[in-house]
Amino acid sequence: MAVWDDVVGQERVRAQLSAAARDADSLVTAEAAGEPAPEASKMTHAWLFTGPPGSGRSTAARAFAAALQCVSPDRSLGGEPGCGFCDGCHTALVGTHADVEVVRTDLLSIGVKETRDLVRRAQLSPAGGRWQIIILEDADRLTEGAANVLLKAVEEPAARTVWLLCAPSLEDVLPTIRSRCRHLTLRTPPVAAVADVLVRRDGIEPEVAAASARATQGHIGRARRLATDERARARRAAVLKLPLRIEDIGGCLKAAQELIDAAAEDAAQAAEEIDAKETEELKAALGAAAGGRMPRGTAGAMKELEDKQKRRRTRTQRDSLDLALSDLTGFYRDVLALQMGSGVMLANEDVRDSLDRVARGSTPERTLRRIEAIVACRQTLERNVAPLLAVEAMAVALRAG
Numbered sequence: 001m002a003v004w005d006d007v008v009g010q011e012r013v014r015a016q017l018s019a020a021a022r023d024a025d026s027l028v029t030a031e032a033a034g035e036p037a038p039e040a041s042k043m044t045h046a047w048l049f050t051g052p053p054g055s056g057r058s059t060a061a062r063a064f065a066a067a068l069q070c071v072s073p074d075r076s077l078g079g080e081p082g083c084g085f086c087d088g089c090h091t092a093l094v095g096t097h098a099d100v101e102v103v104r105t106d107l108l109s110i111g112v113k114e115t116r117d118l119v120r121r122a123q124l125s126p127a128g129g130r131w132q133i134i135i136l137e138d139a140d141r142l143t144e145g146a147a148n149v150l151l152k153a154v155e156e157p158a159a160r161t162v163w164l165l166c167a168p169s170l171e172d173v174l175p176t177i178r179s180r181c182r183h184l185t186l187r188t189p190p191v192a193a194v195a196d197v198l199v200r201r202d203g204i205e206p207e208v209a210a211a212s213a214r215a216t217q218g219h220i221g222r223a224r225r226l227a228t229d230e231r232a233r234a235r236r237a238a239v240l241k242l243p244l245r246i247e248d249i250g251g252c253l254k255a256a257q258e259l260i261d262a263a264a265e266d267a268a269q270a271a272e273e274i275d276a277k278e279t280e281e282l283k284a285a286l287g288a289a290a291g292g293r294m295p296r297g298t299a300g301a302m303k304e305l306e307d308k309q310k311r312r313r314t315r316t317q318r319d320s321l322d323l324a325l326s327d328l329t330g331f332y333r334d335v336l337a338l339q340m341g342s343g344v345m346l347a348n349e350d351v352r353d354s355l356d357r358v359a360r361g362s363t364p365e366r367t368l369r370r371i372e373a374i375v376a377c378r379q380t381l382e383r384n385v386a387p388l389l390a391v392e393a394m395a396v397a398l399r400a401g
């Protein structure tokens with residue numbers, strides 16, 4: 001079925017969701033005909049999609065939303081919901097369906113106020129007469145207060161409301177919320193399946209698609225970015241040179257500084273693309289006079305936007321740094337594979353010379369310690385430690401091995 005095409009390597013989840021979409025459809029049809037709702041149903045009001053980054057949680061949620069909104073006439077002939085072409089499917093997939101709200105945040109947390117707005121929205125009857133769907137892509141970022149607001153809505157949903165929550169793992173969501181959701185686990189899709197989707201959907205050359213899928217180890221979004229974005233390729237190349245540049249302390253500190261600078265640059269570029277436009281829009285909305293003078297009483301709103309933009313920069317910078325560290329982990333994992341002679345497919349075959357050099361110059365024990373140093377650094381960064389200090393400590397630990 002067409003809406004499921006992008007849900008890569010998740011056969012079980014696909015089967016569960018399409019069964020639910022079928023039952024949901026029977027329910028809508030029965031109600032429209034004034035008949036009683038079918039008794040046993042695989043459809044429910046709250047779902048929780050979990051899976052490692054890149055496994056396609058939000059893609060699966062969107063596909064499900066599309067199948068629920070499918071209005072294809074083929075279905076009276078026995079067709080499955082989720083044709084991918086009808087107005088319902090199409091608008092749900094591209095994000096313009098009136099009854100599908102996708103909440104994605106650039107911020108580190110989702111607060112009570114935003115969640116209250118969403119809950120209010122969830123109470124509305126669906127304009128299209130089918131389902132009112134809210135996709136919360138970062139349910140792990142709900143503050144505790146926000147989660148409690150959401151809990152009430154998930155406990156007593158309106159008849160046609162569907163909540164689709166996404167999070168990396170079950171532990172990232174409050175137990176009270178997750179116990180009220182049907183849980184679906186996505187897995188990291190196989191490298192070949194990711195390459196296939198890049199070729200089929202994005203028209204990327206098979207060779208480039210295969211190399212990108214391998215380098216990112218089944219992370220679809222990153223694989224696509226690597227295949228299409230020159231800048232992302234340059235970043236990765238720089239990160240993979242790091243293991244050869246940390247022979248002395250000076251080299252370590254320099255490499256650490258460069259990682260931080262690159263992340264800051266990514267954040268600055270992203271900010272440049274969004275911030276100015278956002279600020280202009282808010283100024284216009286608040287009634288700025290010609291020449292930019294702001295009316296009285298609007299300073300608070302402007303300050304709020306500035307704070308939001310600042311938090312977003314911090315998050316972009318962190319995400320970018322985390323990406324670099326994950327590439328670095330991949331490098332040492334390949335080194336370990338070479339040292340153990342395990343013959344598994346290398347993620348970074350394109351830098352085979354460097355891998356060989358580092359593998360020959362150390363032992364599996366040292367490589368493991370290096371991987372641990374990177375893991376420790378990523379954990380430290382999550383705790384809001386100054387990034388430069390954490391990365392310097394990591395670079396020095398990598399050198400010591």
Ligand SMILES: [Zn+2]
Nearest residue numbers: 070083086089
């Ligand atoms: Zn359809």
